Amino acid sequence: MHNPGELAMTRRDLMIGTAASAAMTAAPSVAEAQAGAAGAPTLSKVSFTVNGQVRHLDLDTRTTLLDALREHLHLTGTKKGCDHGQCGACTVLVDGRRINACLTLAIMHDGDSVTTIEGLGMPDSLHPMQAAFVKHDGYQCGYCTPGQICSAVAVLDEIKAGVPSHVSTDLTARPQFTEAELRERMSGNICRCGAYSNIVEAITEVAGREA
Numbered sequence: 009m010h011n012p013g014e015l016a017m018t019r020r021d022l023m024i025g026t027a028a029s030a031a032m033t034a035a036p037s038v039a040e041a042q043a044g045a046a047g048a049p050t051l052s053k054v055s056f057t058v059n060g061q062v063r064h065l066d067l068d069t070r071t072t073l074l075d076a077l078r079e080h081l082h083l084t085g086t087k088k089g090c091d092h093g094q095c096g097a098c099t100v101l102v103d104g105r106r107i108n109a110c111l112t113l114a115i116m117h118d119g120d121s122v123t124t125i126e127g128l129g130m131p132d133s134l135h136p137m138q139a140a141f142v143k144h145d146g147y148q149c150g151y152c153t154p155g156q157i158c159s160a161v162a163v164l165d166e167i168k169a170g171v172p173s174h175v176s177t178d179l180t181a182r183p184q185f186t187e188a189e190l191r192e193r194m195s196g197n198i199c200r201c202g203a204y205s206n207i208v209e210a211i212t213e214v215a216g217r218e219a
C-alpha cells in the first residue's frame with residue numbers, strides 16, 4: 009500500500025509524462041506547418057484569354073495578374089509602378105473594365121478576357137487612343153502611358169454607359185464628357201512626369217470624335 013506522499017509523486021510524474029508526450033505528438037504537426045509555409049508553393053491551373061489568345065498557366069496561387077502577364081506571358085507593356093494599387097501603371101482591361109492588375113490574383117480571372125496595351129493596337133495600326141497620345145505628346149518617359157491609355161479607353165466607355173463619377177452632379181442623368189469628369193475619372197493614374205495637360209488633350213480629342 010502507498011502512503012499519500014508516494015501517491016502525490018506518482019500523480020505529478022504522470023502529469024509531466026502526459027504533457028511531454030502531448031508536446032512530442034504536437035511537435036511534428038507544427039514543424040510540418042512551418043515546412044509547408046516555407047516550402048513548395050501551391051500551384052493552380054488558370055486559363056484566360058489575353059489579347060484574343062487563350063492562355064493556360066500553372067501558377068503559384070499567390071501570383072498577381074500583373075506578374076502573370078509580365079513574368080509568365082512576357083507582356084511587359086503593362087508596368088509595375090507601386091505594386092500597391094496607388095499609381096495605375098498596371099491598369100489593364102478585364103472583360104472591358106479597367107482594373108489594377110497588381111491588386112488582383114491571376115487565379116481569380118479564370119475564363120476572363122484580358123486586354124493589355126499590346127492588345128489594343130499594333131505599331132502600324134494604333135488604337136485611336138494610342139494615336140492621340142502620340143499626336144498630343146501625352147507622355148515623357150512613357151512609364152505610366154500603357155496604364156493611362158487603358159484607363160482612358162475604359163473612361164470613355166464608362167461615360168457612354170452612363171456610369172456616374174464622384175463629380176457627377178446628377179447621378180441619374182447620363183454624364184457629360186467634361187474636363188472635371190475626365191480628371192476625376194483618370195485620377196487613379198499618376199504621371200510622375202506631369203504630362204497631364206497633354207493627356208487631357210489626347211483623351212478629349214478621341215472623346216470628341218466618338219461623341
Ligand code: FES
Nearest residue numbers: 089090091096110
Ligand atoms: Fe498597380 Fe501601381 S503598380 S497601381
Ligand code: FES
Nearest residue numbers: 148150199200201
Ligand atoms: Fe513619365 Fe507619365 S510619362 S510617368
